[in-house]
Amino acid sequence: MTPELDVAVVGAGVAGLTAAHELRRAGLTVRVYEEQPHVGGRMRSFRHDGYTVDTGAEQISSRGYRATWELLARLGVPLDDVPRIGASIAVRRGGRAHPGVAERRAVLTGAGLSPRARVDLARLLAWSARRRGAFDDDHPERTPLGTATVAEFAARYHRDLHDYLLQPLCGSFFGWDTSRSTAAPLISLLLAVGPTAGWRTYRDGMDLLARRLATGLDVVTGRTVHQVTADLDTARLHLEDEVVTARAAVLAVPAPVAARLHTTAAPEAAAYLSACTFTPALKVSCLLDRPLAPVCDRPLYVLLTPRVEDRVLSCVIADHVKHPQRAPAGKGLLTLMADARTLPDLLRAPHSEVVDRLTTAARRYVPELGTAGRQYFVHAHSHGLPEATAAALGLRARFMARGTCPVEYAGDWVMLRPSSEGAVRSGALAASRVLARLPRRAGRFAPQSQETTS
Incomplete structure (x- = not known):
């Protein structure tokens, strides 16, 4: 049976959309399947009552994000849409904020x-x-x-x-x-990204790149892929009510999800997938009636709260300082990040309890928070960011040197770089590996890999 697609991509985060974009540029027929009703993955943003809320990633860097900046230029995104943050990062110690971290x-x-x-x-x-x-x-x-x-x-x-x-x-x-x-x-x-003074954000939400990549692609949202199987020449995506066939598949999902979907991976791939564990992440967005921020003698974008100082929070982010368009004029938007030690309990708790615990802890740094909150949103990611464990690091070289096959992988865990740049590089790498197996269509050029496999 002739496959329906050249390539099927599972996951519409930045890694999957980058892979699909590169493959589409090479002239292949590509379709992206996403379980959620939206694109962006851990770089999703949503808009509510004039606020722009980033549910996952917070910033990119002027340095060390070569693949991202090349992709933005190709998509025609002007530099003005990726403004410099400019404000400081501080650490809490001895009852006050100390700016100038990193x-x-x-x-x-x-x-x-x-x-x-x-x-x-x-x-x-x-x-x-x-x-x-x-x-x-x-x-x-x-x-x-x-x-x-x-x-x-x-x-x-x-x-x-x-x-x-x-x-x-x-x-x-x-x-x-x-x-x-x-x-x-x-x-x-x-070393790659340098000082925090070079960090930037996307003007209209951290999902800007995902939204621009998705434009013009065949993206199917709200569809769950339950299993991926493959033989020498064909990959099959098993959905609830159909089986989609393709000449290749890219699993652009967290490593534990990829391992569950494709249980017959080659040994060198299976070993690395098993070693690539993830930490969960949980944050609360606080929509405020005024622009509050942690007390400091310099404008703060982030206040880090070390474990030796705080057992509930890992940091407080002033999103309206990160970029003023994150909140309506005269309003504020704070993000409260939970410390990993609290997550086992918080992930099982009602959202009202999560909000109460994190906002109570945050009033130590933002005393007026209790009277300024208008609305709260809880964002939980069971697969937040990949851990770079010793086991994963030791197995990565063998994983990267594996031969090409009908099922490829993309995600920041492939690069062991927990960032959107890691996602972009992995998507480009997955696309180049697919193109190494499939004949290229006339008049198109394949993207160059962001990494060698030697």
């Missing part, structure tokens, strides 16, 4: 670090500068750090570097446990 001048200003810790921060920066060439964010498994965890790496330095810098960054932006996730991907990413 900025170069933190060695001088402290940013919550003790004088002795600042000396060790200078040591860490000098060490990483000397070895910058050894850190390739496309190949985190090849760095001098091996499979050392973040906590093991931090143990070389003053305790403050873990407690008031690395742990808060990992816990808030990645949801990582520093005793489980490895340092190599983290250091590679920090």
Whole structure:
């Protein structure tokens, strides 16, 4: 039987949409299937009563996001639609906010670090500068750090570097446990993106890229793929009421979901899929009647709340400071991120209890929050961000060197880079692997891979 499609993509997040976009450019017939009623995945945004609420990712960077910026340019997205955030990131310590986290001048200003810790921060920066060439964010498994965890790496330095810098960054932006996730991907990413002064956001919500990619693609939302099977030449997507055949399939879903959908993966793929565990994520969006933010002597975009200071929250994000169009004029929008230790209970709790626990904790940093809240939304992701465990890092090279087959994979977990840039690079890589197997249509050119498999 002749397959219905050249390629079927499962998942309409940024990774899946990037893969579909690249394959469509190469002249193939492509269809994307998405279980949710919307595109965007963990970069979804929604609009409500004049507010723009980001349910997942919060920012991108001017540096270290080469594939994303190339894609934005191809899509015709002007730089004005990706404005610089500009405000500071602070860490909470000793009853106040210390701005300047992840900025170069933190060695001088402290940013919550003790004088002795600042000396060790200078040591860490000098060490990483000397070895910058050894850190390739496309190949985190090849760095001098091996499979050392973040906590093991931090143990070389003053305790403050873990407690008031690395742990808060990992816990808030990645949801990582520093005793489980490895340092190599983290250091590679920090070196690639540089200081926070270069961080940007999308003007009209973090789903801008997903929406632009989906335009012109064949995207079917609200349809669940229950199983993916394949033989040497054909992939089959088993939906509730039909079986869709394609010459190839791309599973652009979290690794645990991909493993469940395609149970007959090759050994090197199956082993890596099994090792790529994910941390859940939960956040509460607070729609406010006035523009409140954590108290600080500088405008704050994020207040990190380290585990040694707070057992409920990992950070507070002032979305209306991130970009003023996130909230109507004169209003405010805060995001409260839950600490990973609270998630087992919160994921099972009613939303009203989740809101109460997180807003109560946040009033320590935003005292007027209790009287300013208009409406609250809870966003939970059972597969929040991929952990870069030692097991996954050790298996990645073999996974990347596997041969091509009818079923390919995309997602930030493929790159072990928990970011939208990791998703974009993985989507382009999946597309190039598909095109290596399928004849290209005349008059089109295949995209170049963002990573080699050698």
